[in-house]
Amino acid sequence: MKINGEIWIVAEQVKGNLKEVSYELLGKAKELAVKDGFPVTAVVMGSGIGALPADLIAHGADKVILIDAPRLLLYQNDIYALVLENLIRKYSPGIVLFSASYSCSELSATVGAKLRTGVAAHSIDLYYNEQGELVQVVPAFGGRVLGEIFCPLTRPIIASIKPGVFKKQAKDTARQGEIIEEPAAGLEHYQSPLKAVTVVQEHLSGVPLEDAEIVLAGGWGVGSAEVWQLLEKLAQSLHGAVGCTRPALDEGWAKGEHELIGVSGKTIRPKVYIGFGISGATHHVVGIKDSGVVINVNNDPNSPVFQISDYGVAADVKELLPKLLEKIEEAK
Amino acid sequence: MNIAVCVKPVPDPKFYDKITINPETKLLERNKIPMAINPSDKNAIEAAMRLKELLGAKVILISMAPPEAKEVLKEGLAMGIDEAYLLSDRAFAGADTYATAKTLAAGLNKIGLFDLILTGSESVDGGTSHVPSQLGEMMGMPHLNHVMAVETEGDILKVKTKIENGYMLYEGLPPMVLGVSKEINTPRYVSLMGVVKAQGKPFTVWGLNDLQLNADDVGLAGSLTQPGSLRTPPIDRKVEMLDGDIEEKAEKILKILYAAGVLN
Numbered sequence: 001m002k003i004n005g006e007i008w009i010v011a012e013q014v015k016g017n018l019k020e021v022s023y024e025l026l027g028k029a030k031e032l033a034v035k036d037g038f039p040v041t042a043v044v045m046g047s048g049i050g051a052l053p054a055d056l057i058a059h060g061a062d063k064v065i066l067i068d069a070p071r072l073l074l075y076q077n078d079i080y081a082l083v084l085e086n087l088i089r090k091y092s093p094g095i096v097l098f099s100a101s102y103s104c105s106e107l108s109a110t111v112g113a114k115l116r117t118g119v120a121a122h123s124i125d126l127y128y129n130e131q132g133e134l135v136q137v138v139p140a141f142g143g144r145v146l147g148e149i150f151c152p153l154t155r156p157i158i159a160s161i162k163p164g165v166f167k168k169q170a171k172d173t174a175r176q177g178e179i180i181e182e183p184a185a186g187l188e189h190y191q192s193p194l195k196a197v198t199v200v201q202e203h204l205s206g207v208p209l210e211d212a213e214i215v216l217a218g219g220w221g222v223g224s225a226e227v228w229q230l231l232e233k234l235a236q237s238l239h240g241a242v243g244c245t246r247p248a249l250d251e252g253w254a255k256g257e258h259e260l261i262g263v264s265g266k267t268i269r270p271k272v273y274i275g276f277g278i279s280g281a282t283h284h285v286v287g288i289k290d291s292g293v294v295i296n297v298n299n300d301p302n303s304p305v306f307q308i309s310d311y312g313v314a315a316d317v318k319e320l321l322p323k324l325l326e327k328i329e330e331a332k
Numbered sequence: 333m334n335i336a337v338c339v340k341p342v343p344d345p346k347f348y349d350k351i352t353i354n355p356e357t358k359l360l361e362r363n364k365i366p367m368a369i370n371p372s373d374k375n376a377i378e379a380a381m382r383l384k385e386l387l388g389a390k391v392i393l394i395s396m397a398p399p400e401a402k403e404v405l406k407e408g409l410a411m412g413i414d415e416a417y418l419l420s421d422r423a424f425a426g427a428d429t430y431a432t433a434k435t436l437a438a439g440l441n442k443i444g445l446f447d448l449i450l451t452g453s454e455s456v457d458g459g460t461s462h463v464p465s466q467l468g469e470m471m472g473m474p475h476l477n478h479v480m481a482v483e484t485e486g487d488i489l490k491v492k493t494k495i496e497n498g499y500m501l502y503e504g505l506p507p508m509v510l511g512v513s514k515e516i517n518t519p520r521y522v523s524l525m526g527v528v529k530a531q532g533k534p535f536t537v538w539g540l541n542d543l544q545l546n547a548d549d550v551g552l553a554g555s556l557t558q559p560g561s562l563r564t565p566p567i568d569r570k571v572e573m574l575d576g577d578i579e580e581k582a583e584k585i586l587k588i589l590y591a592a593g594v595l596n
Contacts, residue, residue, distance in 0.1 A: 074500075077465070078474060102495050106477045109462035113430065113469035118556030121460035135560065140458055142348045145360065148560025193474040194504040197490075201498035214594040238595065258497050263459070272592045274585070282349055282567070289567045293592050295585060301573075311588060312573045313581050323582040331586065331595070 003134060005094030005155065006063075007032055010084065010107070011044040011056055012099040014201070018044075018055055020210070021099040023168035025161060026060040028126060029097060030169060035128050038094065039063055043087065045080060045184075047073035057177035060169045064177060065091075069184035075103045076196050079187065081110040086185040088115060093156045095134060097126075100160035108160045118151035119158040124165050124267075143263040143286035164210050164267035204258060212241035215270045217261055217288070218254070220247035221277020221298060222317055228253040230321040231276060237328050243268065245284045262287035276317045280305030333389035333506075334444065335380045337373070338436050338451035338467065339408055341401040344368040345456045353562050360562060367404045372452025374411075374519040376512045379482060380450050381412045381520070387484065390414055392443060396424055396435045402535065409530035410522040417443060421539040426552030426559075429458070433466035435550050438543040440471065446507060448489075453478045453511040464511025474504055477511035 009025035011018055022042070029040040039062035044052050046068065053064035067083060088096065088111070098108040100122045112119035120136035124146070129135050136149040136159050151157040209215060216235045222228050228248070235242045243261040244254035254260070261268060262284040273291040277298060278284060285308050288294065296309040299316050306312035313320065343351075343365040352361045369377075380391045393408040395401060396419040405416050419439045427435065440446065449471065454461035461477060468475020480499055481492040491502045494513055540547060548554055574584040589595035 075495075077476065102478045102493070105461055106465055109429075109460075109465035109477075110469060110475075112462070112556075113433070113466040116430075116556070118428070118430065119460075119462060120557060121458075121462060138460075139565075140562075141343070141351050141360075142345060142456065142459075144348045144351045144564065145353065145562050146565050147562050150558045150560055151556060152558055154556050194476070194502045197501040197503055199495070199498065199500050201495065204497060214589070238589070240594070256497070272589060272594050282565075285567050286565060289565065293588060294569060295588065306571045306573070308567050308569055309571045310569050311585075312571045313585065314573065315578060315581055319578050320582060323578050324585060327582050327586050328595070 003094040008093040021163035023059040024166040028166040082186045085114040098160045117154035120149040142283035214240035217243035219245040219278035339373040340370040341404040342457045376450040378519040410526035415534040428555035429462040431554035437470040453513040468509035475509035
């Protein structure tokens, strides 16, 4: 079945601030729109978010559907899903793209079930094939395998997209677009069976992993919390960010899930990536494969991690880290 | 309290780096990989067992899988689950998450009424994390995914869900469908006594004809998404090993950093 309808992106906002992934979704939607000729529409939901449509237009939206209602202040799956379901039924878009954050991937699955349409999860690529079908590429088996997903029979096609995978367009404040205000249809008579009591979100300091030009990532081979501190010091002196693998997170060395790189974490593309004590497991490596220069330090000269590196250093992490720190301090 | 835990047998994730694609058939070569209960489904079993111990409950396990999954599912019984239901039929093969949720919902509806339906937040093989939400919609129950904690206060369920760098806290009344993530608990080990007891517990196998479903509701025919070809992502680079003593190695790394423009 042909795709016959607009490409929508559902913008993700937290406390009135758009998440980067919203711009990345627009970037991809623009690319697809070149092929199918439909305008790109961004849907943004929340309360007191009147300033956001202009920002979405500046990043590539041709149209913005704004749903600004007090009950949308906090993300709540059932409420957001109901409003989106009604909106999609009204406009019948061809494709709807969501962020693959915890809340938006849940939202994409819920809306898909309500509309009885197919949803592809955590897509890392989207393109039209020669038959004009939308190919959604998704990772499976911890990133070891990439599979194609098609949605042949139902519309819209829904996909959630991993943050950091697609490139955003340059901001152009001179861009013009249409803003359509819609009510939060469906909520008039809806009483949620759930009550959102609190939202607790940590404010993170330091350079965000996804924005850093240099990322130092540590794995299980870092070996101890003491050596991990050296890794953090080195990142600080290089104005870089610290990333980690799942084992380093489970050991409690890394600061939290926001430092996790890979299939279940972030996708990054820094100018330089240096891995310390990383085994080279696929679920981590897929998150760094588009980095500029990849350096890996591992005490095993035959470690498989060197196969995915531009430069390999067979060395003990706990000896090399202090040496690097010393050299960089000298160089300053 | 009646609790159901939905479980998926998956190829053991310890072996995923060994998975290859046959260049001719383009199919996964995973037949040598042993099956295991999906990790976060084990957290769901543990969460159910803790509620059972705290409040008293009957806990059943349900799974849609090939017949040989029976042995894997017995681990759930050995962990303390009271009864197991395996939904198994050739017609179920090739199901996407939507058809899977539909089949599970039909099985659950046939078994009875539940106060709580628990499952893992995502499977480690496909990893969509869609089933908890789709199952919730099909059961007509409130649902939350990525659940980090569940507590009860009288009749009220207090549910903590994961968001980026934080969490949300919800309150609501049962019934509910919850997808639990690995932070919620550490699953218990199976005891020898548990294994012995598991042998005597009820284990029901149902096929398509036992459920209120048609062949085109289930499996590949009932799926809204269809799989295309598979490939392994190209991630290899041509490596140059930096040699010398530790001093020289550090200096060589610095040179690379200068050349890349991340150090001035």
